[in-house]
């Protein structure tokens with residue numbers, strides 16, 4: 001059986017999804033879902049496109065899964081403002097992957113998805129909803145931003161016959177992993193409808209000290225850690241002291 005197809009039988013069960021749709025506060029342990037899937041691969045390596053938002057978030061995600069998949073990291077983040085900051089984060093992640101490969105003997109590939117700031121503005125539809133500019137992180141603006149970047153990664157993975165796609169966006173406690181995984185689920189459904197073998201790998205990389213581990217590895221490898229999420233709105237919120245009310249628990 002194809003690895004990704006085999007995996008789809010292990011992923012989030014209908015019962016778990018039903019429980020969650022009836023009780024929105026019910027939590028699915030997406031890290032456990034991922035670990036179960038990895039165990040189900042029984043050592044066979046599937047290809048995986050990992051959408052990466054930045055170097056620091058990639059560190060712990062790669063530590064966690066790079067032994068189990070043939071990974072291509074996909075840096076696609078036209079949300080980042082200004083362009084000089086985009087270049088800085090891009091260069092950092094390329095350097096980090098190169099150093100990691102050198103230190104561990106792994107063969108992780110890294111790709112850049114391109115930058116057009118207008119694509120981001122269109123994706124979050126800021127002209128129709130100008131109030132989104134003032135939201136704290138983890139609201140609707142961020143949901144649209146996750147969707148925009150994950151959709152592009154999904155399309156790239158589909159065109160290039162990957163078995164799985166995933167994202168580092170579940171590493172940060174300032175991002176809403178439930179929203180990220182729900183977007184992944186809908187893209188996964190779309191893949192099934194289109195007859196693709198591609199599957200979404202659910203995750204919650206912050207679990208089991210993932211976020212703290214990202215800080216440690218970033219220090220170890222000298223990876224630059226930015227102090228705002230990325231878009232122009234997060235840059236100005238940071239300056240104004242507007243923060244998400246409830247970062248996710250580690």
Ligand code: SF4
Nearest residue numbers: 142145229230231234
């Ligand atoms: S705060 Fe971060 S996730 Fe939210 S819209 Fe801005 S760049 Fe995207």
